[in-house]
Amino acid sequence: MKILVLGSGGREHALVWRLAQGGHEVIAAPGNPGMEREARCVPVALTDHQGITDLARAERVDLVVVGPEAPLVAGLADDLRANNLVVFGPGAAGAQLEGSKAFCKQFFARHGIPTARFFTVTTVAEADAAIDQLAATSAGVVVKADGLAAGKGVVVAENVAEAKAAAREMLEAKRFGAAGATVVIEERIIGREVSVFAITDGNTLEVLPATEDHKTIFDGDTGPNTGGMGTVSPAWTSADVVDRITKEILQPTLRGLRADGIDYRGVLFAGVMVDAGGAPYLLEYNVRFGDPETQPLMARMMGDFGKVLAGCARGHLPHGVLAWDPRVAVCVVVAAAGYPGTVRTGDPITNIPDERDGVVVFHAGTAKKDGHLVSAGGRVLGVTALGVSVQQARERAYAVVDEIDLAGKQVRRDIGARR
Ligand SMILES: Nc1ncnc2c1ncn2[C@@H]1O[C@H](COP(=O)(O)OP(=O)(O)O)[C@@H](O)[C@H]1O
Ligand SMILES: [Mg+2]
Structure with a gap:
């Protein structure tokens, strides 16, 4: 298939990498320098709905995958579908689940989904x-x-x-x-958090392995929140907890969307707090893949992901296509100086090792300046490693993190340490 992936972050690089590995031809818009190995990057802004539509039509792509939330909330998927394109990602009505926390909470209340009062x-x-x-x-x-x-x-x-x-x-x-x-x-709900992703065609769900994020900038879960400083998949959760999240949260959500007349084809990303008794509370939904949760998920995923996404987009999610590497994947984010406050950009990035057995460096906030790679955002890279244990995955990821040179780089040292 020919697939257009929209976005320019680490999440999108991981999606592009996985789809290219699956033998698909990938175009990214606007993309980032790291994707250039696996995709053709075309500099069209995601706010330019007409430009994206023209690109997708001119390239005759079989599928468009929308990475970030803002274009979904702005109705990009609707506009593309109105032009007969096959799109993975909800329309503006479904994207309200992320676009408005008030809408989201009222949705939970209406459909009996456990959430904080x-x-x-x-x-x-x-x-x-x-x-x-x-x-x-x-x-x-x-x-x-x-x-x-x-x-x-x-x-x-x-x-x-x-x-x-x-x-x-x-x-x-x-x-x-x-x-x-x-x-x-x-x-406030006291407990431990987990990110659970389900992909859906609006009728059935496929739940992906649970993943754990590390949201604050400093070790030990201290300091201000960030977009996410590192992830581990699978998460700490038992099969029982995931089963409860599926039955008490994800399945009622799908029924609720149908009852509300929302045709939802994309990701349901549940941010869940699990209390000491194992009861899940839904904190929020996001309507797209997580960043940086997607990086370890793509590192572990096996099977034809393009076929699954296209099936979802067409309303027929094929089950049993995806399988998961039993190893643990850890993603350690390398962030720029100043993040999550005022970020310093334009610093040279050097010594990124080539992809090696089980370790891949996904780009996020990077750019090319005079032919050299420089930082261009808060979260710059996501070093993602597989290991037979979380310890091995951590060691492999941090070995590569330490090889990379970026002035003032910020890295949490405890990703996956709390096991
Ligand atoms: N009711 C709650 N109880 C405890 N912690 C919460 C609650 N709601 C949010 N949080 C914390 O705040 C973080 C951000 O909240 P969230 O609803 O996910 O918003 P967003 O991701 O849009 O910033 C959560 O990941 C969680 O750590
Ligand atoms: Mg959140």
């Missing part, structure tokens, strides 16, 4: 009342901007004052602009 507010007075009420009856309060905020719109508050200040920042100071005009206030 919550209030949706639009004024400071409502926010204060909701915070007081939840603080009196729960382990803590979490304040969330409704709209897309690149992983920076959530405050897990230490106390009532911090929660109220966060709500004010969003509602009054307009810290997130329109994305913070509505705010979700919810109870």
Whole structure:
């Protein structure tokens, strides 16, 4: 097949790499320098729906795979489908699950999906009342901007004052602009997190191996949240926990989407908190693959992924095509100086070793300047290694991380250490 992958991050590089390995011809837009080995990169912006449509039609691609959330929320998949293209990724109606946390929470409530108790507010007075009420009856309060905020719109508050200040920042100071005009206030769930991905054609689901992210910038889960500093697959979760997530969260979601008249063809990425008793609570949905969860998933995946994605896009997900390498995969993110605050870019990146047995370096925030590779974003590379144990995968990943030269590089040293 000829497949167009949209996006330019580490997630998309991993998707491109996997699809190319499966023998497909891959085009990436806009792509990144790391993808050039496996794909032809075409510099069209994802906000340019007409340009993407023209590219897909001119190239007569069999399938378009949309990587990031923003174009899905903006209706890119709808526009492509309106031009008779086969698209993996939900339309704008389904993408609201990620585009609006208020919509998402109301969806969970409507369809009986376990989630933290919550209030949706639009004024400071409502926010204060909701915070007081939840603080009196729960382990803590979490304040969330409704709209897309690149992983920076959530405050897990230490106390009532911090929660109220966060709500004010969003509602009054307009810290997130329109994305913070509505705010979700919810109870804090104490537990351990896991990312669970299901791909769906709108009728059936295929659940992929659970994956664990490391969200904060510093070791020991300290410091501010990032887009994700490293991942391990499979995650810590037992088969029982994954089974509960499938039955209590993913399957009711698919039924709910159908009941609401939403034709959903793409990824359901459940961000789940599992409490000490093994009960899962859905924190949020994302409507696309995770970054950096996709990197270890693609490292472990076997079977014709292109066939599965195209089947989903056409409404007939073929089951039994995918298999999984039993080894553990660890992805360690190499981030730029300053991340997740103001990022320094333009630093030379050298000494990236060639792909070697079981270790692959996915590019994210990289660019070519005068023929040389330089940093161009917060998360620069994702070094992804397979191992017979998590220890071996960690050792292999960190050996390559340490070979790579990037001034001021930031790396967490404890990816996969908590086992
Ligand atoms: N109700 C909650 N209880 C405990 N922690 C939470 C809760 N909601 C969110 N979090 C924490 O905040 C992080 C970000 O929240 P999430 O809803 O996933 O938003 P986003 O990924 O859009 O920033 C989660 O990964 C989790 O660590
Ligand atoms: Mg999240």
